[in-house]
Amino acid sequence: MSNEFLVALVLISVFSLNSVAEAGPRYPVILVPGDGGSQLEVMLNKTTSKRSWCERTTSGYTSLWVNMEELASPMIYCFVDNMVLEYDNTTRTTRSPEGVHIRTVGFGDTASVEWLDPTWFSHEFASVSYFYPIVKDLVAAGYERNVSVRGAPFDFRKAPNEFGRYYEDLRGLIEDTYALNNQTRCVLVAHSMGNPVLLYFLNHQPRAWKDKYVHALVSLAGVWAGAVKIVRLFASGDNLGIPIISPITVRSEQRSIPSSAFLLPSDRFWRPEEVLLVTEHRNYTVGDYRALFRDLGLADAWEMRRDTQGLVRDLTPPGVRVHCLHGSGIPTDGTLVYAPGSFPDGTPAVVSDDGDGTVNTRSLEACTGWSGQQKQPVSHTVLPHVEHLAILRDPQALKYIVQVGLGQL
Numbered sequence: 001m002s003n004e005f006l007v008a009l010v011l012i013s014v015f016s017l018n019s020v021a022e023a024g025p026r027y028p029v030i031l032v033p034g035d036g037g038s039q040l041e042v043m044l045n046k047t048t049s050k051r052s053w054c055e056r057t058t059s060g061y062t063s064l065w066v067n068m069e070e071l072a073s074p075m076i077y078c079f080v081d082n083m084v085l086e087y088d089n090t091t092r093t094t095r096s097p098e099g100v101h102i103r104t105v106g107f108g109d110t111a112s113v114e115w116l117d118p119t120w121f122s123h124e125f126a127s128v129s130y131f132y133p134i135v136k137d138l139v140a141a142g143y144e145r146n147v148s149v150r151g152a153p154f155d156f157r158k159a160p161n162e163f164g165r166y167y168e169d170l171r172g173l174i175e176d177t178y179a180l181n182n183q184t185r186c187v188l189v190a191h192s193m194g195n196p197v198l199l200y201f202l203n204h205q206p207r208a209w210k211d212k213y214v215h216a217l218v219s220l221a222g223v224w225a226g227a228v229k230i231v232r233l234f235a236s237g238d239n240l241g242i243p244i245i246s247p248i249t250v251r252s253e254q255r256s257i258p259s260s261a262f263l264l265p266s267d268r269f270w271r272p273e274e275v276l277l278v279t280e281h282r283n284y285t286v287g288d289y290r291a292l293f294r295d296l297g298l299a300d301a302w303e304m305r306r307d308t309q310g311l312v313r314d315l316t317p318p319g320v321r322v323h324c325l326h327g328s329g330i331p332t333d334g335t336l337v338y339a340p341g342s343f344p345d346g347t348p349a350v351v352s353d354d355g356d357g358t359v360n361t362r363s364l365e366a367c368t369g370w371s372g373q374q375k376q377p378v379s380h381t382v383l384p385h386v387e388h389l390a391i392l393r394d395p396q397a398l399k400y401i402v403q404v405g406l407g408q409l
Contacts, residue, residue, distance in 0.1 A: 025407040027215045028148040028181040029138060030174060031113050031131050034192025034223075035259055036240070038153030039105040039112040040065040042082050046099030054078035056099070064102065066116040071242060076249055083253045085157055087300040092307050093162055094258055104153040108173055110135050113151040133393040134189065134401055141402045148181050156193065159262035159308045160200035167201050174213050185215035187405055188320075191392060192359070193263060195222030195367075200311055202318040216321035218404055220397065221388050224315060224366035225266040227359045228333040231276050231284075233260055234292070234301065235336065235344040248345060255296075261304035264289060266313060269362045277348075280340040296344060315366060317374035323404055324379065325397055326364035327356035327386035334360070358388035379409075 042064040046056040053074060064070065070079040082102070085094040096102055105112040114132040115123055123129075135149055143149045152173055154166045174186050190198045198217065202210060232238065237251030254260055265276060267286040277284040277292065284292045293302040332355025336348040354361045371378045386394045403409040 025184065026142060026148065026181075027184055027187045027405050027407065028150070028177045029143065029187045029189055029401075029405055030177060031110065031134070031149070031151045032170075032188060032190040032194035032198050033113045033130065033151075033153060033156070034190070034194045034221075035156045035263070036065070037113060037116070037130055037191060037194065038065075038156055039063070039116060039118055040155065041103055041105055043101045044082070044099060045101075046097075049078075050081055051077055054081060061101075061103065063118055068117060068119075071240075071245065073244070076245060080250055080253045083157065085253075085256045085258070087256070087304060089300075089303060092303070094158060094256075094304075102155065104155055106151065107153060107169060108150050108176075109146050110149060110151045112153050129393070131191075131392060133398060137398045137402055138405060141406060143405070148177075150177055154197065157257040157259055159258040159304075160197055160311050161307055162258065163197070163200075167204070170201060171205070178213050185213055187216050187218060188214060189218045189220065189401060190222065191220045192388065193223050193259060195219045196224060196262070196312045199224075199315070199318055202320060203312070203316050207319060210319050214320045216323060216404055217318055218323045218401055219325065219367055221326045221356055221359060221364060221391050222324065222367060223263055223359050223363055224312075225269040225363040226264050227355075227363055228265055228276055228336070228353065229358055230260055230263045231265070231292075232333055232336055232348065234296065234298065235277065235338075236347065247347075255298055255301055258304045258308055261301055262308040262311065264305060264309075265360075265363070268313060268315075269366060275335055278335065278337040279343040280338070315369060317370040319374055319376065321376045322367060322370060322378045323381070323400070323409065324365070324367040325381045325383060325391065325400060326359075326361075327383050327388065327391055328354060328361055328364070329385045330355060330357040330387055332357055332360050356386065356388040356391070 041061040043061045044055055044058045049056045064082060069075060082100050086097060087094050113130055114135050116130050117128065138149045139145065150173060152170050177186055178184065188198055233254045237247030237254055239245040239247045265286055270286045272285060272287055275283045275285055289305055290302050331352035333350055334353030335351035337351065338346060338348045356364060368380050383394060383396055391397050
């Protein structure tokens, strides 16, 4: 064997070892979406329908969220009728109307959280993606879909008090992903509502389990303490950012779901005297939710608030390494002012607060309170002028997530 060949072998070996050393660990990633961040499917076997043009039966499960055809008028009314939930005051849980069966799609896979519209056409436009930019960059860094990067979709209409089965599945997914990746702890990446959903989960896991299976939590635009936008949703509705949809049209569904009540502003982060909503007859603060729902004729909404307001109110530290990222410097609903005669169906004037366009800064940065309350480090990164959804494709945020996954942060 020639000396040149031996030298070449040594150089190749050294280069390979250096590459492995430089690569370091690769922590598997589990993606937990926010409100509206999971695909939903529906199967119908209704005996009646409120509207003649709405389907009463389907042969199987079909796309419900996001289905752009369903969001077009007049089909939007069918969408609302199927998405609405009914509250049971005895069990203190919600259910779909009779004959409506809704499920999430592809638990453990990334597809249903990368894109909200499952049709191939939507995949041509990155602007309508969800977790796709994050998955794309992780794959470029050596990750494999559905093996080392996985999705944990949930029915975002509900709140943690109804997530018993979901939390069992999530725990199993984390343990399975750990095993699939050579007993490597997982990085949990959550967006928006996914953060308090994960916090509730982590608060109910044993210390030893978290130490074994969880490397870190990466929080993107976490709604840790609610948002004033939710107050607007209950009053006037929200058009989901789709100009052709009237907020009033979708309001009945938004008022019926526990996640809306769960995400109302917290009385720990809004002072008792701070006014959230102004009408000609009275003002409403965080201490006036019961009165607000009474005046709106929403008795069930108040019961759902009672069920959910204490779930993560104390913001008990999660007991894992935390990386908290969010935007700032974007006008965000602070106080809603209704002109005489316009409440609740009109569009309010807005006194802006600082935030990411959806969530107020005081809620986004509430995670910083864990510094010193837990032994695990808490990092806080503010991304100026990065909007609530845009953080999912922001270059700095994407780079940060990859670095956490590769053990560089």
